[in-house]
Amino acid sequence: MMEMKAFKLAEVPAEMGPSADGFRERWCAFILSLQNNICAALEKVDGLARFTDEQWARGAEAGQSKESPGQGGGRTRIITSGHVFEKGGVNTSIVHGQVTEAMRQGLGMDGDRWFAAGISLVIHPANPFVATTHANWRYFELYDADGRVIQRWFGGGADLTPYYLFEQDARHFHGCFKTAMDPFGSQLYPAYKNWCDQYFNNKHRGFEMRGIGGVFYDHLVPGQSGQEHPVAFSLEKAFDFQRAVAEQFIPAYIPIVEKRAATPFTEKNTYWQQIRRGRYVEFNLIHDRGTLFGLKTNGRTESILMSLPPQVRFDYNFQPEPGSEEQKLLDACRHPKDWA
Template structure:
């Protein structure tokens, strides 16, 4: 049933938050790196809207990264109907759409510093009269280390859990499990690309009060990113490394590429609906490697990391 209230002000508040969060995260990461600066690319989308892509590269700490925002809208296409499992054209439920979100991926230089990914998004559908027929939030944050430090895993997951607890103690374990089951290379014996985090989608508010609560939940999750990630970078960025560690980092980055191009719904949705290719593929690392049938030696730090990717753990236990 269509929402009877105008959500224009709600959308604008979300857009303002996302742009402010982009500024905050980029400023913090530039300060962390100490050398590289984000380059800004503002773009327009044919069909409606545009975005701000910010990319950093070749820094002291960050080898490549991007913190992107987009505010886009348009007509619901047949491709989108298939991807989102919407009704048939003309049934009145979905004629136009709006989406706004922030997506980031950070690939550090030092193999002892983990890659991280996060996004927070809001989506609306409109019927032929312009009423909001459906809307939802989605997002999450996850960590992809190359070497396992349990202290880091507990810290990252602990910050995410703390951010979610005011909205219900069930949120973190539920969305942690969802993350463990989503970021998986099923073609490689259900191997996770990292040690997870939280992931959620289609958080649908039933009314304005619930919409405000989900908005606050998204803010709490978005604001938790820097406290969850930056302390880990500071602990690991100066650890010495050599060719062995770089080779393993590139092998694991290969797994990251496989997931994004084979399984990730957001990447596939963007590419299939004429999204901006450069912004979508910003998530891929600058260097990756595929060695034939590579297996780390038992008892090595590399084998320990792989075991954590094959057997999801409760880091809060």
């Protein structure tokens, strides 16, 4: 494990210095606390496995050159081989760096330096009747050559990828996030639910979502609204919104795990689970912006790719039996429903 003498996980990387308004520090403290809470909840429901805890650093925080493409560090927490969870990760990263030409061209970023801090998780249960889940919440700042903030935005969301469809689970998951969003504006859940359906979608296979959706939003800029973001938030209100949505993850997901973890399953069920996991891999490596951003900004590859499931299948032209439970799930992935 790399020693992290200069990097303090509860703070913005020392190389950056304190922010003028203290906002970066507050956001970082929140995601690190959330990481601890989520890991504790997942360990409790698993009952056997415990998260490993790896802290990493890069650039000046790791004793390397201040001119390295990226600076900062993070905390990678991985769970494997549990009673319930085959593989999962709950990661935080607090990183910053110079805007490179590749970032300008590939990501449309225009500025001198950038800062990003977020939490990202993916959980792959062993039992095919327990849904996989993914969630992340992030905050980004862009600076000019004098170090002034010229742009800042939030992004986040959570989605559910079942292998067998239980409609009550889908309604529960979606309902939790609708409950979190409605106090900030009744227009938000429908907008961000639809965005999730459109985003977590293997477009190269036609319209085939990787699961039954959830909520998703990106580039939520304080003070701005429009077609994608129907409500304009102040910076503080945006933080409140992020916190409210993120804190719904545990009550949205854990009851589903508790309900399905002891369901008996067969080799046929596992086979289908691995086929659908293949679709998950396709999305993450072809379409996911977070994966592409991490790889293009000299991110930590092991942490970025922790989202991939341990066992998958890529059978040629696999088709479920008509009328089967597997076909029912596939139909739900191809035809989004209003769950809440």
